[in-house]
Amino acid sequence: MLRVIGLKLVRLVPVLFLVSLATFFLIDLIPGDPAAVALGTDATIEDLEAIRKSLGLDKPITERYTDWLSGAVTGDLGQSLRPPNEPVSDLLQRSAGPTLRLSAMALGMSFLIAIFLGVWSAHAAGNRADRVVSGTMFAFISIPTFLAGLLFIFFFVFRESVPRYLWLIVVGLVVLRLAYLAISRLWEDRSDVSGWAGYAIAMLVVAGLLFWVFVQWPDFPRTASHRYDDNWREQIRSLFLPALALALSEIAVFTRLLRADMLSTLQEQFVLSSRAKGMPTWRILFRDALRPSSFSLITVAGITLGRLIGGTVIIESIFGLEGLGKLIVGTGVIPKNYTIVQGGVLVLAVGYVLLNAIIDISYQYLDPRIRRGRV
Amino acid sequence: MRSWLLKLLALLLAFGLVAAACGNDDDGGVTAGGDEPAPAQPDDDGDDPAPAPADDDGDDGDDPAPAPADDDGDDGDDPAPAPADDDEAPPEEEPMMDGCEATVPGTKINYAVYSPNANMDPTGSSGALVGGTQIVNVWDVLMAFDPESGVSNGQAAESLTPNDDFTEWTLKIRSGITYGNGDAFVAQDVVDSMLRFFDGRGDGMNNRAAGSVGLIDFDNTEVPDDSTVIFRLHRGWSTFHTLLGDEPGMIVNPRVIAQLLDEEAANATEETSAARLVRNRMAVTPELVNAASFGPYEVAEVEPNVRTVLRARDDYWGGPVCIEEIEFTFPGSSVANWEAFQAGDFNAAFLRDPRVFADAREAGAVLSSEYQNVGGLFLFNQGVRGADVIGKDIRIRQAVHHAINREIINERAFEGKLNTTNAIADEGTLLWSPELQECADREPAFDTDAAAALVEEVKADTGWDGSLFLVHADTDPGPEIAQAVEGMLEAAGFEVEVALGPVTTVLIPRVIVQADYEMAGWGFNADGATWVASLNDNLLSTSRSNRMAFGHPDMDAALGELYGAANVDDQRAALAAVQCVWSEQLPAMVYSVTEEGLVLAPNVKGVQRAGATIFLFGNAYIEN
Numbered sequence: 001m002l003r004v005i006g007l008k009l010v011r012l013v014p015v016l017f018l019v020s021l022a023t024f025f026l027i028d029l030i031p032g033d034p035a036a037v038a039l040g041t042d043a044t045i046e047d048l049e050a051i052r053k054s055l056g057l058d059k060p061i062t063e064r065y066t067d068w069l070s071g072a073v074t075g076d077l078g079q080s081l082r083p084p085n086e087p088v089s090d091l092l093q094r095s096a097g098p099t100l101r102l103s104a105m106a107l108g109m110s111f112l113i114a115i116f117l118g119v120w121s122a123h124a125a126g127n128r129a130d131r132v133v134s135g136t137m138f139a140f141i142s143i144p145t146f147l148a149g150l151l152f153i154f155f156f157v158f159r160e161s162v163p164r165y166l167w168l169i170v171v172g173l174v175v176l177r178l179a180y181l182a183i184s185r186l187w188e189d190r191s192d193v194s195g196w197a198g199y200a201i202a203m204l205v206v207a208g209l210l211f212w213v214f215v216q217w218p219d220f221p222r223t224a225s226h227r228y229d230d231n232w233r234e235q236i237r238s239l240f241l242p243a244l245a246l247a248l249s250e251i252a253v254f255t256r257l258l259r260a261d262m263l264s265t266l267q268e269q270f271v272l273s274s275r276a277k278g279m280p281t282w283r284i285l286f287r288d289a290l291r292p293s294s295f296s297l298i299t300v301a302g303i304t305l306g307r308l309i310g311g312t313v314i315i316e317s318i319f320g321l322e323g324l325g326k327l328i329v330g331t332g333v334i335p336k337n338y339t340i341v342q343g344g345v346l347v348l349a350v351g352y353v354l355l356n357a358i359i360d361i362s363y364q365y366l367d368p369r370i371r372r373g374r375v
Numbered sequence: 376m377r378s379w380l381l382k383l384l385a386l387l388l389a390f391g392l393v394a395a396a397c398g399n400d401d402d403g404g405v406t407a408g409g410d411e412p413a414p415a416q417p418d419d420d421g422d423d424p425a426p427a428p429a430d431d432d433g434d435d436g437d438d439p440a441p442a443p444a445d446d447d448g449d450d451g452d453d454p455a456p457a458p459a460d461d462d463e464a465p466p467e468e469e470p471m472m473d474g475c476e477a478t479v480p481g482t483k484i485n486y487a488v489y490s491p492n493a494n495m496d497p498t499g500s501s502g503a504l505v506g507g508t509q510i511v512n513v514w515d516v517l518m519a520f521d522p523e524s525g526v527s528n529g530q531a532a533e534s535l536t537p538n539d540d541f542t543e544w545t546l547k548i549r550s551g552i553t554y555g556n557g558d559a560f561v562a563q564d565v566v567d568s569m570l571r572f573f574d575g576r577g578d579g580m581n582n583r584a585a586g587s588v589g590l591i592d593f594d595n596t597e598v599p600d601d602s603t604v605i606f607r608l609h610r611g612w613s614t615f616h617t618l619l620g621d622e623p624g625m626i627v628n629p630r631v632i633a634q635l636l637d638e639e640a641a642n643a644t645e646e647t648s649a650a651r652l653v654r655n656r657m658a659v660t661p662e663l664v665n666a667a668s669f670g671p672y673e674v675a676e677v678e679p680n681v682r683t684v685l686r687a688r689d690d691y692w693g694g695p696v697c698i699e700e701i702e703f704t705f706p707g708s709s710v711a712n713w714e715a716f717q718a719g720d721f722n723a724a725f726l727r728d729p730r731v732f733a734d735a736r737e738a739g740a741v742l743s744s745e746y747q748n749v750g751g752l753f754l755f756n757q758g759v760r761g762a763d764v765i766g767k768d769i770r771i772r773q774a775v776h777h778a779i780n781r782e783i784i785n786e787r788a789f790e791g792k793l794n795t796t797n798a799i800a801d802e803g804t805l806l807w808s809p810e811l812q813e814c815a816d817r818e819p820a821f822d823t824d825a826a827a828a829l830v831e832e833v834k835a836d837t838g839w840d841g842s843l844f845l846v847h848a849d850t851d852p853g854p855e856i857a858q859a860v861e862g863m864l865e866a867a868g869f870e871v872e873v874a875l876g877p878v879t880t881v882l883i884p885r886v887i888v889q890a891d892y893e894m895a896g897w898g899f900n901a902d903g904a905t906w907v908a909s910l911n912d913n914l915l916s917t918s919r920s921n922r923m924a925f926g927h928p929d930m931d932a933a934l935g936e937l938y939g940a941a942n943v944d945d946q947r948a949a950l951a952a953v954q955c956v957w958s959e960q961l962p963a964m965v966y967s968v969t970e971e972g973l974v975l976a977p978n979v980k981g982v983q984r985a986g987a988t989i990f991l992f993g994n995a996y997i998e999n
Contacts, residue, residue: 032881036879044920050646054647083499084493086655086659153714219719223707223711226704226720320707335879
């Protein structure tokens with residue numbers, strides 16, 4: 001395992017060098033002046049010249065790059081060009097928290113929903129439920145993230161009764177369906193108590209839970225700009241809508257991916273063998289078939305997490321969340337605050353490679369053939 | 376069947392967990408005001424200002440400026456909230472009608488800012504839009520300006536008295552005020568604190584305030600005793616009191632600064648002064664700010680350019696501070712501020728968009744706002760740094776005035792909700808007068824044919840090809856403004872090239888750094904507290920902040936009169952004279968005033984203004 005991580009890290013060096021080089025010179029092509037950001041509209045030309053000198057912006061671009069690089073290799077990512085010139089590492093550390101929480105929540109929601117829908121869809125391949133799920137996933141994947149964010153703000157914040165009463169309708173439909181199934185079982189065979197009573201109990205539990213959610217419907221905030229570092233429930237409440245907006249397209253991708261892999265796995269001999277042994281369906285689906293079907297899902301999830309960490313700028317802007325994306329793009333790229341961009345890209349690249357190393361390692365856990373192949 | 380059931384239960388469990396996490400948190404230290412669905416109560420006129428310090432005479436603002444504060448300090452002008460009748464603090468569930476006797480635990484102002492601030496140091500902040508309210512609640516001010524009357528009232532100062540020609544001002548400070556580190560506040564601190572505006576010029580420096588402090592003749596300013604400063608000015612300045620309600624009136628303990636300067640001396644370089652290092656250090660170290668300040672709040676947490684959390688100071692000189700905490704965060708824009716305020720995320724939000732103000736008024740929100748005169752205008756480059764530009768020719772400036780219809784800008788970019796004007800003081804503001812409007816109306820009126828004729832005339836005379844380079848910010852609705860103007864100018868025969876982009880990367884570099892523009896969207900933002908300095912900075916021929924290279928002896932003379940105008944009537948007359956020169960010389964084209972200010976939840980009371988749109992929460996309380 002250490003060897004894998006070590007190799008990944010060694011490969012990281014040329015990647016990071018090229019990425020930092022390309023980023024630095026590309027940023028220099030953007031019009032604008034970081035000194036103007038530092039001074040604002042009260043600036044005078046004399047102040048601008050002074051600050052440019054102070055920030056080292058009067059030096060040639062190659063010299064600025066080598067200055068930055070020599071600091072970076074010793075762990076010093078430099079200082080922001082924007083007052084109060086904080087260390088870039090501090091800014092990255094501060095912004096990483098909200099973004100990591102948001103990304104993790106989005107990924108968690110995507111997993112939770114996609115695994116259920118993907119497995120169900122594969123199990124019921126070709127029938128009406130599968131077609132409904134597939135259609136819904138195509139709809140999800142077609143909605144741009146920013147639009148999802150705006151729609152969620154509109155409906156969950158300013159028209160909260162719409163999703164809330166939609167939920168109530170869903171509750172009603174589920175309860176009616178369960179009631180129908182219980183009565184059907186009872187009608188078919190009164191002696192099959194476990195059959196009809198199971199549906200009846202499920203109906204009551206489901207009705208209770210879903211109705212409780214309806215009653216406890218939270219007031220979602222319009223922005224996620226507040227910090228709730230010591231209150232996890234408030235954190236979840238404030239991040240729920242941005243996370244859901246980010247998760248929407250990921251749910252669709254994960255569901256489609258898992259469905260396809262599950263369909264293939266369900267044709268395997270060991271699944272047939274499990275069925276022949278009389279194993280319950282849930283066990284076959286979730287214990288036997290899900291694990292070997294999850295390789296693509298995990299690979300894509302790793303890539304998605306990396307993408308989410310560095311690419312949530314739009315959703316962060318819509319919800320006023322001060323995360324990494326907003327820092328790198330809003331505070332870094334747009335005003336040409338190159339030290340932030342360089343530091344941010346470096347940290348993201350390292351994180352991305354490490355994440356993929358972890359995914360590689362997880363394959364060994366998931367598939368004994370890989371594990372044993374190495375022994 | 377069982378597998379189906381299990382799947383369903385698993386899903387429900389997941390939803391149940393999320394719902395449980397998202398349920399109402401009644402014990403989470405939530406604010407008294409933040410949970411209120413705001414705004415709920417319609418206001419009679421929708422734009423009443425928040426309670427300002429009493430101007431007991433209730434006159435129309437004709438007082439010689441400024442009104443000296445009372446000496447006894449007990450007639451109601453005191454910033455301390457009125458004490459309740461009972462000895463014990465009222466129970467939390469009881470309505471709190473007028474102030475408090477002690478800080479009320481759990482009360483909080485969630486304040487949506489227009490723009491986050493980088494620095495808590497007054498020398499590094501820049502006005503109401505960027506950190507004004509955050510810092511004033513930490514440092515306090517010597518005088519608090521009341522934009523309704525144009526008069527300043529004593530805050531940390533007891534009185535401020537001018538001589539006859541406003542060249543000498545005697546300041547008496549209150550006794551018994553101590554800084555957070557226990558040092559006593561003495562008169563010499565006022566001078567030392569103001570002198571800091573000249574130290575460490577560079578990034579984050581407050582140039583606007585520094586320019587105004589430069590009018591003080593420090594060589595001849597005296598400190599006869601620990602409670603008195605006699606300011607002597609380089610010129611008569613009748614509204615000098617407004618400066619003491621702005622950043623220069625926020626006193627930073629000079630002994631703390633001296634110690635920090637000593638510590639940073641070793642780290643200073645030729646390019647980075649110790650003063651700048653101190654400012655940067657204070658930006659990220661709440662303890663330093665708290666030790667050096669005596670305002671109603673202390674800094675509890677700070678993340679420069681992101682958020683600031685203030686907590687009530689338990690030994691505030693003005694009495695108990697009712698609201699325990701203020702958190703300043705940045706949702707992203709005026710629109711986001713208003714939406715988040717409506718959603719109940721905030722109980723105070725700064726707005727600066729005419730469309731949002733119109734919505735807020737329609738919703739019956741409680742507003743405390745002020746018009747920024749000369750808020751929307753187009754600069755003309757008239758030869759900055761010797762550039763040979765077409766804007767030097769007054770016929771071009773006249774042609775642009777003829778070509779542009781302000782109402783078209785309003786309709787296309789602001790949904791008809793902009794307060795358009797051709798005057799440098801809008802009719803709704805204190806210094807407007809019929810005489811001023813008469814002068815404003817002398818400017819070239821909208822007439823496309825007249826514009827086209829002038830364009831042709833200049834082309835024929837000079838060989839100019841009709842091109843005009845317009846630079847404009849892309850901040851909403853910048854592109855629509857630029858597009859509307861481009862269309863109107865091209866209809867008059869101009870060939871317009873437009874450069875749109877962010878303020879910091881396009882507008883400032885083009886206008887200030889390179890002077891690479893012929894016409895630019897800009898704003899002077901002259902409110903009741905800053906109009907003299909603002910017009911002077913932008914129009915005086917010798918000003919370093921004159922972005923247009925405009926200069927005219929009549930304008931310089933009119934601005935001189937403005938500085939010395941003794942009372943509101945004189946100020947109105949002086950401003951009318953400035954308008955007359957403006958309409959004749961056309962240094963720039965005004966098209967609107969900009970409204971800015973605070974929307975407050977109806978249960979937030981007692982918010983006081985320190986400047987036109989800078990708000991003090993020392994006396995504020997949340998009514999249950």
